[in-house]
Amino acid sequence: MTAFLAKRIGIGLITLIVASVVVFSVLEVLPGDPALLMLGMNATPEALASMREQMGLNAPLIVRYLNWVGGMAVGDFGRSFTYSSPVIDLIAERAVVSLPLAVISLILSTAIAIPVGIFAAARRGKVGDTVSMGVAQVGVAVPNFWFALLLIYVFAVWLRLVPAGGFSGWGGGIWSGVKSLMLPAIALALPQAAILARVTRSAMLEVLGEDYIRTARAKGMPRRYVLWRHALRNAMIPVLTIMGMQFAVLLAGTIIIENVFYLPGLGRLVFQAITQRDLIVVEGVVMLLVASVVVINLVVDVLYAVVDPRLRVR
Amino acid sequence: MSLLEIEKLCLNIGNVPILKDVDLTIEQGEVLGLVGESGSGKSMTSLAVMQLLPFSAQTRGRVTFDGVDILAAPEAAMNKLRGNEIGMVFQEPMTALNPVKTIGEQVAEGIRWHTSANRADAEDTARKILDRVGLPESQFPLSRFPHELSGGQRQRVVIAIACALKPKLLIADEPTTALDVVLQKQILELLRDLVDERKMGLLLISHDLAVVADMADRVTIMRHGEVMESGETARTLTEQKHPYTRQLAVASMHVPDRSGDAARAAPQTPLLEVDRVVRDYPGRRPSLFARPAPFRAVNDVSFSLREGQSMALVGRSGCGKSTLARMILALDRPTGGEIRLDGAPVSTLGEAELKPHRRKMQVVFQDPYGSFNPRHKVERLIAEPLHLLEKQPSATEKREMVAQALNEVGLKPADMEKYPHEFSGGQRQRISIARAIITKPKLIVADEPVSALDVSIRAQILDLFADLNGKLGVAYLFITHDLTVARAITDEVMVMHDGQIVESGKTGDVLDHPQSDAAKALVAAAPDLERALQRRLARHEASGTQEA
Numbered sequence: 001m002t003a004f005l006a007k008r009i010g011i012g013l014i015t016l017i018v019a020s021v022v023v024f025s026v027l028e029v030l031p032g033d034p035a036l037l038m039l040g041m042n043a044t045p046e047a048l049a050s051m052r053e054q055m056g057l058n059a060p061l062i063v064r065y066l067n068w069v070g071g072m073a074v075g076d077f078g079r080s081f082t083y084s085s086p087v088i089d090l091i092a093e094r095a096v097v098s099l100p101l102a103v104i105s106l107i108l109s110t111a112i113a114i115p116v117g118i119f120a121a122a123r124r125g126k127v128g129d130t131v132s133m134g135v136a137q138v139g140v141a142v143p144n145f146w147f148a149l150l151l152i153y154v155f156a157v158w159l160r161l162v163p164a165g166g167f168s169g170w171g172g173g174i175w176s177g178v179k180s181l182m183l184p185a186i187a188l189a190l191p192q193a194a195i196l197a198r199v200t201r202s203a204m205l206e207v208l209g210e211d212y213i214r215t216a217r218a219k220g221m222p223r224r225y226v227l228w229r230h231a232l233r234n235a236m237i238p239v240l241t242i243m244g245m246q247f248a249v250l251l252a253g254t255i256i257i258e259n260v261f262y263l264p265g266l267g268r269l270v271f272q273a274i275t276q277r278d279l280i281v282v283e284g285v286v287m288l289l290v291a292s293v294v295v296i297n298l299v300v301d302v303l304y305a306v307v308d309p310r311l312r313v314r
Numbered sequence: 315m316s317l318l319e320i321e322k323l324c325l326n327i328g329n330v331p332i333l334k335d336v337d338l339t340i341e342q343g344e345v346l347g348l349v350g351e352s353g354s355g356k357s358m359t360s361l362a363v364m365q366l367l368p369f370s371a372q373t374r375g376r377v378t379f380d381g382v383d384i385l386a387a388p389e390a391a392m393n394k395l396r397g398n399e400i401g402m403v404f405q406e407p408m409t410a411l412n413p414v415k416t417i418g419e420q421v422a423e424g425i426r427w428h429t430s431a432n433r434a435d436a437e438d439t440a441r442k443i444l445d446r447v448g449l450p451e452s453q454f455p456l457s458r459f460p461h462e463l464s465g466g467q468r469q470r471v472v473i474a475i476a477c478a479l480k481p482k483l484l485i486a487d488e489p490t491t492a493l494d495v496v497l498q499k500q501i502l503e504l505l506r507d508l509v510d511e512r513k514m515g516l517l518l519i520s521h522d523l524a525v526v527a528d529m530a531d532r533v534t535i536m537r538h539g540e541v542m543e544s545g546e547t548a549r550t551l552t553e554q555k556h557p558y559t560r561q562l563a564v565a566s567m568h569v570p571d572r573s574g575d576a577a578r579a580a581p582q583t584p585l586l587e588v589d590r591v592v593r594d595y596p597g598r599r600p601s602l603f604a605r606p607a608p609f610r611a612v613n614d615v616s617f618s619l620r621e622g623q624s625m626a627l628v629g630r631s632g633c634g635k636s637t638l639a640r641m642i643l644a645l646d647r648p649t650g651g652e653i654r655l656d657g658a659p660v661s662t663l664g665e666a667e668l669k670p671h672r673r674k675m676q677v678v679f680q681d682p683y684g685s686f687n688p689r690h691k692v693e694r695l696i697a698e699p700l701h702l703l704e705k706q707p708s709a710t711e712k713r714e715m716v717a718q719a720l721n722e723v724g725l726k727p728a729d730m731e732k733y734p735h736e737f738s739g740g741q742r743q744r745i746s747i748a749r750a751i752i753t754k755p756k757l758i759v760a761d762e763p764v765s766a767l768d769v770s771i772r773a774q775i776l777d778l779f780a781d782l783n784g785k786l787g788v789a790y791l792f793i794t795h796d797l798t799v800a801r802a803i804t805d806e807v808m809v810m811h812d813g814q815i816v817e818s819g820k821t822g823d824v825l826d827h828p829q830s831d832a833a834k835a836l837v838a839a840a841p842d843l844e845r846a847l848q849r850r851l852a853r854h855e856a857s858g859t860q861e862a
Contacts, residue, residue, distance in 0.1 A: 211404060211410045212411055215411065216412065219396065219423065219424035219427070219475060220394065220395070220427060220428060221423065222389075222390075222393050223389075233414050308413065310459070
C-alpha cells in the first residue's frame with residue numbers, strides 16, 4: 001500500500017510540473033503586455049519600462065518560470081493587476097463558495113444516482129427501469145441553467161423558501177450559507193445525477209451477469225441482499241471514475257450557474273480575469289484546478305484499491 | 315420417496331423449447347451422472363431445481379425435492395432451500411467467487427444467513443469446512459481473497475460454500491471441466507468423499523463419459539432437451555442399448571485414421587529446433603527496495619520436430635506449455651537459448667526479418683469464438699494471415715485461396731460470406747484451422763484445440779487434423795492436458811513439469827509406461843472410460859459374490 005501511494009503521488013507531482021510548464025508557456029505566448037494593461041494605454045514608455053522591471057518581466061524565461069513556481073509552492077500566487085490584491089486572497093474568497101457548492105452537488109447527485117441506478121438495474125426491462133432511465137435521459141439532455149431557472153421560479157419566486165440568488169456568506173451560520181447554495185447545487189446535481197445513474201445502471205447490469213452473483217444466489221442469499229452486498233461494490237469502479245470527473249467539473253465548470261444565481265465563485269473569477277487579461281489570476285486559478293484534479297484522481301485511485309483488493313498489489 | 319424427483323419437466327425460453335418431458339430421480343446418498351453435449355439442457359435442468367433460471371423461462375411439470383414442490387415454491391422458501399438443503403458447484407472456478415470479498419466472508423455468509431449464527435460461530439464453521447476441503451488455516455486463512463488462490467483452490471472454496479451446511483443434495487455442474495487432469499482427480503475424489511461422509515445425493519453434470527463412469531451410480535443421458543436413456547452406470551455404458559449412448563461412447567474413444575501420416579514419407583530433416591530455451595518473468599517485489607527474484611517459466615528446454623511430424627506437449631496448467639508455445643510462434647522472446655525454424659533463428663530475428671518465416675508457422679487456439687473478430691466475415695478472417703506472403707494476391711486470388719482452404723477443412727466456399735456467430739463451435743474450429751493452413755505453413759501449433767468441443771465434434775476435428783497432416787504434410791505441436799488427444803493424434807509426446815521437459819518419447823510408450831513422477835501423475839489422473847467401467851464391473855461382481 002505504501003509503494004502504491006508513493007507511486008500515485010509521484011505521478012501526481014509529475015502531472016503538476018508538466019501542467020505548470022504548459023500553463024506558463026501558453027500565457028507567455030499570448031499577446032498582450034501585462035504592464036501595459038496595468039498602467040493603461042496612456043502610460044509613458046519610461047513608466048512602462050520601470051513597471052516591467054518591477055514586475056520582473058525582463059528576467060529570462062526560465063527565471064520567471066522558477067520564480068512563479070517557487071512562489072506558488074509557498075502560497076504566493078502573485079498580485080492581481082485589476083483587483084490589486086494578492087491572487088491567493090481572491091481565490092480563497094471565491095473557494096469558500098465554489099468548494100462547498102461542488103461538495104453539496106456531488107453529495108446530492110450521488111445520493112440520487114446510485115439508488116436510481118440500482119433500482120433500474122434490478123428491474124431491467126420492466127416499467128421502473130424504463131421510466132427512471134427515461135427521466136435520466138431527459139436529465140442528460142436538458143442543460144443545467146434551465147433547471148436553475150425552473151428552480152428559481154418554483155422555490156424562490158413562488159414558494160419563497162430560499163433566496164433567488166446571491167450568497168449570504170458563512171458569517172450568518174452554516175445553515176444560511178447552505179441555504180443560499182441549495183438551489184444552484186440542485187441545478188448542478190440533476191444533470192450529473194442523470195449521467196451517474198446511467199453509469200451505475202450499466203455497471204450493475206454487467207456485474208449482475210457475473211458468475212459470482214449466481215454463486216451468491218445459490219447460497220440462498222435473497223436478491224436484494226445480493227444486489228447491495230455483492231453487486232454494488234463490484235460496480236463501484238466505473239461509478240467512482242465518473243464521480244471523480246464530475247467533481248472536477250463542478251469545481252471550475254460552473255460559470256453559467258454562478259451567473260444565474262449571482263454567486264461569487266471561482267468560475268466567475270476566472271471568466272472576469274480572462275476578459276480583463278489579468279493573466280496572473282488565470283494562471284493561479286488554473287494551477288489550483290490542476291492541483292485539485294490531481295488530488296481527486298489520487299483519492300479515486302485510493303478508493304479503487306479500497307473497493308477492489310486486486311488493485312492493491314501494484 | 316426419492317430425494318429429488320423430476321417428472322415431465324418442460325422448459326421454454328420465449329417460444330424456444332429447451333427441455334421436453336425430462337424425468338430424473340436421485341435417492342439419498344446416490345450419485346447420478348447427467349451426461350450430454352452442449353445445448354442438451356443439462357445445466358437448465360439443474361438451474362430449474364435451484365429455481366435460478368433466466369427470467370424469461372417458463373416451466374411445466376413437477377420437481378419435488380424432499381417433499382417440497384419446487385416449481386410452486388415461493389422465492390422465500392427457495393432462499394431457505396438454496397445453500398442449506400441444496401448446494402451447487404459451478405464449472406468456472408475463476409469467476410465463481412466474488413473478487414472483493416474474502417473467502418472467509420463468502421463461506422460464512424451463507425452459514426450466518428441460514429442458521430442465524432453470530433459472526434464468530436459462523437467463521438468457526440467456515441474454518442472447519444475449509445479445512446475439510448483441503449484448505450488448511452496455516453496457508454489459507456479466512457482473510458484470503460479469491461485472486462490469491464489458484465483455480466483448483468478456488469473450486470475447493472466453492473465446494474466448501476456448497477457443503478458448509480451439510481445439504482441433502484449437491485449439484486455439481488461440470489465441476490472439473492476448467493481444471494487440468496490432476497486437479498480434476500483431486501476435486502472428484504473430494505466430492506466423492508463428501509458424498510460418502512454426509513450421505514448427500516449428488517447430481518454430477520458432465521460431458522465426459524469417463525468421469526461419469528468413474529463417479530456415478532446411475533447415468534441419465536440427455537440430448538436436445540430430452541432424456542435418451544437412463545439406468546445403472548456400468549450396464550448402460552457397457553451395453554450401449556441406445557444408439558446415442560453408443561455414439562457418445564465411440565466418439566469419446568475415437569482414434570483418427572493416420573495411415574497417411576506425413577512424417578513417414580517426409581525426409582528426416584528437422585523443421586523446428588528448440589535449443590536450451592529459458593524464459594524468465596520478473597517476480598513480484600517483496601518490498602520497495604528489494605530486488606525481485608525472477609520466475610522461471612521455461613527452464614532449459616530442448617527438442618526438435620521433424621517435417622510432417624505430430625508431437626504432443628502435455629503437462630498440468632501452469633507448467634509453462636503455453637509460454638513455450640508463444641516463444642516458438644515468435645510472439646515472445648526467450649531469455650536464453652535459441653529457437654530455429656527451417657534453420658532460421660526465429661528467436662533472435664527482428665520483426666521485419668521474421669515476416670517471411672511467420673507464414674511457415676500458424677496457430678490454432680482453444681476457444682474458436684474468442685479468437686475471431688465477430689464483426690468480420692469469414693472471408694476476411696481466413697485471409698488475415700495472407701499479408702505474410704511476399705507477393706500480395708489480388709482480390710480474386712485471395713477469394714480462391716479462401717475457398718480452397720474452406721474446402722480443405724470440410725466447409726463450403728459459400729461460407730466465406732457469413733459471420734462467425736452463424737457457425738457452431740465445431741465449424742468455428744474448422745474456420746480457425748482454415749485460417750491456419752491458408753499460408754501453407756510447415757508447422758501448426760495447436761493450443762488445446764479440441765478441449766472446448768463436444769466429444770462427437772472433437773472426433774471430427776481430430777480426423778481433420780490427421781487428414782490435413784497427410785494431405786499437406788504439415789507438422790503439429792499439440793499442446794494439451796488431455797492424454798486421450800495426445801494418444802489419438804501424435805507419434806511422440808513430451809511431458810512438461812515446472813518449466814522443464816521431464817520425459818519424452820513415443821506416445822504409446824510414455825503413456826503406457828510413464829517413468830517420471832509428473833508423467834505418472836498425469837497418466838493416473840486421466841479419466842479413461844474403459845478402465846472406469848472395468849473397475850465398476852469388478853466392484854459389482856465382488857459385492858454380488860459377497861451377497862451370494
